[in-house]
Amino acid sequence: MPYRIDIVDPPPDAVDTLLELGALDIAAEGATLAAILPDSVPAECFAAYRAIISPAVARDCGSVWMLAPRPICIAGLLITPPQDAAPDALRLLDSGAFGSGHHPTTALCVEGIRDALGDEPVNRLLDVGTGSAILALAALRMGVAHATALDIDPSALETAAHNARLNQLENRLQLVAGGVGDISGTWPLVVANILAAPLIEMAPVLARRLSSRGRLILSGITDTLEAEVRQAYRHVGIEHRETRSRQGWVAVCLQTTW
Numbered sequence: 001m002p003y004r005i006d007i008v009d010p011p012p013d014a015v016d017t018l019l020e021l022g023a024l025d026i027a028a029e030g031a032t033l034a035a036i037l038p039d040s041v042p043a044e045c046f047a048a049y050r051a052i053i054s055p056a057v058a059r060d061c062g063s064v065w066m067l068a069p070r071p072i073c074i075a076g077l078l079i080t081p082p083q084d085a086a087p088d089a090l091r092l093l094d095s096g097a098f099g100s101g102h103h104p105t106t107a108l109c110v111e112g113i114r115d116a117l118g119d120e121p122v123n124r125l126l127d128v129g130t131g132s133a134i135l136a137l138a139a140l141r142m143g144v145a146h147a148t149a150l151d152i153d154p155s156a157l158e159t160a161a162h163n164a165r166l167n168q169l170e171n172r173l174q175l176v177a178g179g180v181g182d183i184s185g186t187w188p189l190v191v192a193n194i195l196a197a198p199l200i201e202m203a204p205v206l207a208r209r210l211s212s213r214g215r216l217i218l219s220g221i222t223d224t225l226e227a228e229v230r231q232a233y234r235h236v237g238i239e240h241r242e243t244r245s246r247q248g249w250v251a252v253c254l255q256t257t258w
C-alpha cells in the first residue's frame with residue numbers, strides 16, 4: 001500500500017527527490033512537505049530527512065491517492081470538499097464511498113451526462129451503483145428534475161444520503177438499496193459506472209429499465225473490454241453512439257433501438 005511521508009524542514013532538493021521516486025501526490029503544508037509514495041519506495045530513502053511515515057488514505061476504493069480531498073471541475077461543474085463554500089459547487093463528504101470525482105471513470109460519466117442533456121434534456125435519471133451519489137447529484141445540478149440511485153453497499157447509500165442533504169438535493173433524489181433487478185419502471189437516461197463483468201451480466205435487466213429511445217452511459221470499463229460490453233448490449237437491442245476514453249478507461253454512450 002502507498003504510504004504518506006511528512007518531511008519537516010525539507011532541504012531544497014526534497015521535491016526533486018520525491019518526484020524522482022515517483023510520488024503520487026506532493027503538497028507543502030507550512031514548514032512540512034507531505035507526499036504519498038508507492039510502497040515500492042523503501043522508507044530508508046528518507047533516512048537523511050527528519051520525516052514521519054504514516055499510512056496514506058485512499059479515495060475511490062483504493063484507486064486514487066491524494067493527501068487531502070481537493071476541488072475538481074468536471075464538465076463545468078465544480079466539485080469540492082464540504083468546507084469549500086463556492087456557491088454553485090457540488091459539495092461531497094470525504095468518505096470511503098467511490099465517487100470523489102478524481103477517478104477517470106467518474107469524470108467520463110459526468111461528461112457523458114452533460115452531453116446527453118445537451119443533446120436532449122430529460123427530467124429523470126437512474127444511477128446504478130451510485131457510490132457517493134456524485135453522478136446523480138451532478139445530473140440534478142445540470143437540470144434533471146429527479147434522480148433514482150441504487151447501490152448494493154449500505155455504507156455507500158449512507159454517504160449518498162449525506163451528500164444529498166449537504167447540497168439540499170434530498171427531495172429530488174430517491175436512494176434504493178439493491179441492484180437494477182430490485183426496481184421497476186423505465187428512465188430516459190441511465191448511468192452505470194460499475195465494472196465490465198457485472199455490466200455484461202446485467203445487460204438484459206438494464207435494458208428493461210430504459211424508455212423508448214432511452215440513453216445509457218456505461219463506465220468502469222477498461223479499453224480492452226469495451227468491445228465485449230458493446231456486444232452484450234447490442235444483443236439486447238441497444239446500439240452504440242459514442243465512446244470516450246481516458247487513462248485506459250472508457251465510457252460508452254448507447255441508445256435503445258426501440
Ligand SMILES: C[S@@+](CC[C@H](N)C(=O)[O-])C[C@H]1O[C@@H](n2cnc3c(N)ncnc32)[C@H](O)[C@@H]1O
Pocket residue numbers: 098099100101105106109128129130131132133134135150151152153156178179180193194198220
Ligand atoms: C465504481 S463505483 C461508482 C460510484 C459512482 N457512481 C461514480 O461514478 O463515481 C461502483 C459502485 O457500484 C456499486 N455496485 C457494484 N455492483 C453493483 C450492482 N450490481 N448493483 C448496484 N450497485 C452496485 C458499488 O457498491 C459501488 O458503490
